[in-house]
Amino acid sequence: MRAAAIYPVEGVLLVSIQDDITDTDILDLQDALSERIGEMDAKGVVIDISALEIVDTFVGRVLAQLTAIARLLDAETYVVGMRPAVAMTLVELGMYLPENRTALTLTHALQKIRGSGPG
Amino acid sequence: MTFEGCRKAASVDLRTDRDVAMARGVVAKVMKGEGANTLMQTRFVTAVSEIARNAVKHGGGGRLDVFLLPRDRSVGVECRDRGTGIANLPEAMTDGFSTGDSMGRGLGGAQRLTSTFEIENAPGGGTVVRMTGKLQRR
Numbered sequence: 001m002r003a004a005a006i007y008p009v010e011g012v013l014l015v016s017i018q019d020d021i022t023d024t025d026i027l028d029l030q031d032a033l034s035e036r037i038g039e040m041d042a043k044g045v046v047i048d049i050s051a052l053e054i055v056d057t058f059v060g061r062v063l064a065q066l067t068a069i070a071r072l073l074d075a076e077t078y079v080v081g082m083r084p085a086v087a088m089t090l091v092e093l094g095m096y097l098p099e100n101r102t103a104l105t106l107t108h109a110l111q112k113i114r115g116s117g118p119g
Numbered sequence: 120m121t122f123e124g125c126r127k128a129a130s131v132d133l134r135t136d137r138d139v140a141m142a143r144g145v146v147a148k149v150m151k152g153e154g155a156n157t158l159m160q161t162r163f164v165t166a167v168s169e170i171a172r173n174a175v176k177h178g179g180g181g182r183l184d185v186f187l188l189p190r191d192r193s194v195g196v197e198c199r200d201r202g203t204g205i206a207n208l209p210e211a212m213t214d215g216f217s218t219g220d221s222m223g224r225g226l227g228g229a230q231r232l233t234s235t236f237e238i239e240n241a242p243g244g245g246t247v248v249r250m251t252g253k254l255q256r257r
Contacts, residue, residue: 020144022136023172041247053147056168058225085161092162092212093228 002030006036012044012113013075013105015039019051026062035068037073044113045070046106050081060095067099076101076116078109120197120237120249125186133171134180134196142171142183142217149185150194155254161244163252166229166236170248171200178246188251193234195251204240212238248252 003021006029007014011081013036015029037045047053047063055063067077079100092099128149131142146167150160167183174181178200186195205211214227230236233250241247 018139022140024136054143054165055167055173057228058168058172083161085158087249088158089162089165089232092231093165093224095224 006033007074008036008042008080010041010048011042012110013041015045016048017047017052019053021052021059026059028047030062030066030069031058034069034073037070037075042073042075044109044115045077046103046105046109047077047079049079050083051087053083055082055086055090057095059091060093060097064097064099067101071099071106076113078103078112080104080106080109082104085106109112120235121247122178122184122188122197124185125188125195126216128187128194129185131171131183131185132180133174133183133200136175138173138180139175143168146185146194147195148255149187150252153187153189153254154161156256157257159253161217162232163196163250166235166250166252167196167198169225169229170196170250172197173187173248174200174202174246181245191251192254193212193251193256198248199241200245202245204244204246205238208238208240 003018005016005027070077080103129145131145143164147164171183179202181200183198188195216225232253236250236252238248
């Protein structure tokens, strides 16, 4: 999958998404990521969307689903790198992504995942 | 509203989700070239993504044309699909209404993100969406 990549780093799955990602690519990502969380017993997932110039209702919905799947598999998901204009547009669309934890940077997300510990 | 007499900046054939991604990129590039503000570009391109996806998913594909409207300091997009049209347009524009498994925020959302928005069932079949977006916030 060219449009998205998954990198395992010390118990956390880092996901980077490219700007030209298609709906099919993002559904493939959802499948691949769900399997990887189970396989490696990941405690966290960090999805970097800094390359995305827009997030529409479809991508927003998949991000919310990914978070819900990860939670059922006992992993927490952080979305990092959201551009300010993207955040403003999502709110106008009525998509507040309440299930998604967000962090401004990858470093912050990793600190939060490490800091939360078991339970 | 039509874009008759306006200069066409680009055209994208919409067949697959790859074309939807391309439509986003093409409109973003046109707006960037016209000196659009980042937020205005993000809002309009998001609306383009919603209507282009609708055309591919529900309208059997179609075509999206991008126009320059320098007098209004705006860009315009016309998207025509090859579907059977939308049975109940006011209902389709309502947030939460969906014929499929989506959240039903697409069309209403696209309307909120644009400065003008119109949708009609074309006489020869299919749905036509025309919308414009300002390049600057004011």
